[in-house]
Amino acid sequence: MTDPLPWLAPHRDTPFVGEVLVPGSKSLTNRVLILAALGDGPSVITRPLGSRDTNLMAAALTTLGATIERDGMTWTVTPARSTGADPVTVDCGLAGTVMRFVPLLAALGDAPVTFDGDEHARVRPMATTIATLRSLGVEVDDGGRGALPFTVHGSGRVPGGTVEVDASASSQFVSALLLVGARFEQGLDLRHTGGTLPSMPHIEMTVAELRRRGVRVDTDEPARWVVHPGTIDALDVEIEPDLSNAGVFIAGALVTGGEVRIRSWPRDTDQAGDAWRDIVPAFGGTVTPDGADLVFAAGPELTGVELDLHDVGELTPVIAAMAALATTPSRLTGVAHLRGHETDRLAALVTEINRLGGDAEELEDGLLIRPRPLHGDTFRTYDDHRMAHAAVVLGLRVPDLLVENVVTTIKTYPNFAPVWERLMTAPAKV
Known part of the structure; x- marks a missing residue:
């Protein structure tokens, strides 16, 4: 071309x-889409951003079994009830939120999910995401690259518990875990072990959206987040x-x-x-x-x-x-x-x-x-x-x-x- x-x-x-x-905000739209796909019922999103990154996120969630109905300025997201076990592929494009958020969601399902993206996406650092998935007991095949493409082999459950991660390269590593932590069997006790954590407003946004949906998140200690296991409430929202x-x-x-x-x-x-x-x-x-x-x-x-x-x-x-x-x-x-x-x-x-x-x-x-x-x-x-x-x-x-x-x-x-x-x-x- x-x-x-x-x-x-x-x-x-x-x-x-x-x-x-x-x-509308891309960061907020993609977080809301993830949480809606994990919710306990349908959620209506008003004024979501319709851009390449958010369309990639919507397509990824649809690939994993969610239903997204678009009607003008509103999107209705219905969570998947069964993902099936057939292999599927997610196109991440250049969207960091897709390549870092969705693999944790895929780990909760039963299907092998391959993640790939644009040429430039294949040089973005993904070793932390892959290592984190493996520390949670999730099988990941990346051919030793520590980058896209890689395949997540979900088993339908993630035990959760204590996870240590060095997120000094990107706050998205923290947000990715927080977004799905309530769905882990033991919840999540997440501790950042690296240097200074960048882009804290994005983590604060993630925590705020979780709490709006009834998820208990304790943030009593610096660089530590405890997400209690439980349901994620469906919620109708308007995007800033x-x-x-x-x-x-x-x-x-x-x-x-x-x-x-x-x-x-x-x-x-x-x-x-x-x-x-x-x-x-x-x-x-x-x-x-x-x-x-x-x-x-x-x-x-x-x-x-x-x-x-x-x-x-x-x-x-x-x-x-x-x-x-x-x-x-x-x-x-x-x-x-x-x-x-x-x-x-x-x-x-x-x-x-x-x-x-x-x-x-x-x-x-x-x-x-x-x-x-x-x-x-x-x-x-x-x-x-x-x-x-x-x-x-x-x-x-x-x-x-x-x-x-x-x-x-x-x-x-x-x-x-x-x-x-x-x-x-x-x-x-x-």
Whole structure:
């Protein structure tokens, strides 16, 4: 198949002023789908994100026997009553939540389930998931690769109990176990044994969703979670807007000296993207609540920042793009784990910013970015949606910037490219 031609990113000489309602949260949608498939009855999900990652998750759960009926903005999920024993295959694409969450679910069934994905997915670290499954007594055949593809041979039951895991590379290893722990015969006593745990908001989101469904989760000790065995209640929910995806529009406003209203920003949320409330003032901008919305506005200049992004690493590419357009240097730290994401995001950001004439340097756990005048070129995305977001932010201030495979944004935001083009080419508001 021929690769799509590079996409000319919209360039803007005037402030972007607008409003945006972003689609539902990918992180929340995929967690809710897993819990609905494990529930004690049907659950209705309103405003779920319909993107590549969530469609892959829905397809995976259907493969494992769940039923998902879609009717416009609502999905009704009915748990599987019997999975059968015939071998099946799950396509993970590039979705970390599918390749790390669903194998634990497959372990509860009787069928051999093979997991595979895109070419880039086969280099993502999966050894921890595979080792964890084996420590639970689950047979896994990975050919010694510690990566996709691998096959989980479920026996219909998982004893559970105490599990130790080093999740310093990804919080998804913890969330994967927490989501299914209540269905283990002895529940789950999970202990993180590695270094600093990244992306804690995602774990907090997982725990909150479990508790909403009647699952008892004790978190009395740091880096330890005790999930008591029992049923997972069916629950009808509405999905919050994806605040990480809101970040690209917020950045668009700040780098052009403009203002954007993000509609229906949740007052109380576990999403990592809620950190934009603090990140924007660090860049010299302002954040103003207005009813159910938040209004983000640029300050007199876009100043450089020093930020520890350990808990919100997924925001790093867009923040790095803003830093490359700032007036003073920026240091972004706490994100060494980004080397194991869809691509090595630290190396990729340094390579692509410097390709445009920038001055970015990879640190042991982050990036040092010194602003310089940038020029147009092709910005490679490495099939990573967050890299594409970084590219389009840079394109607003850098003429003739071409984005390789902007379509990769469908991973978490359907129709992102046409939405971005329509908003960013609209006449400036007076």
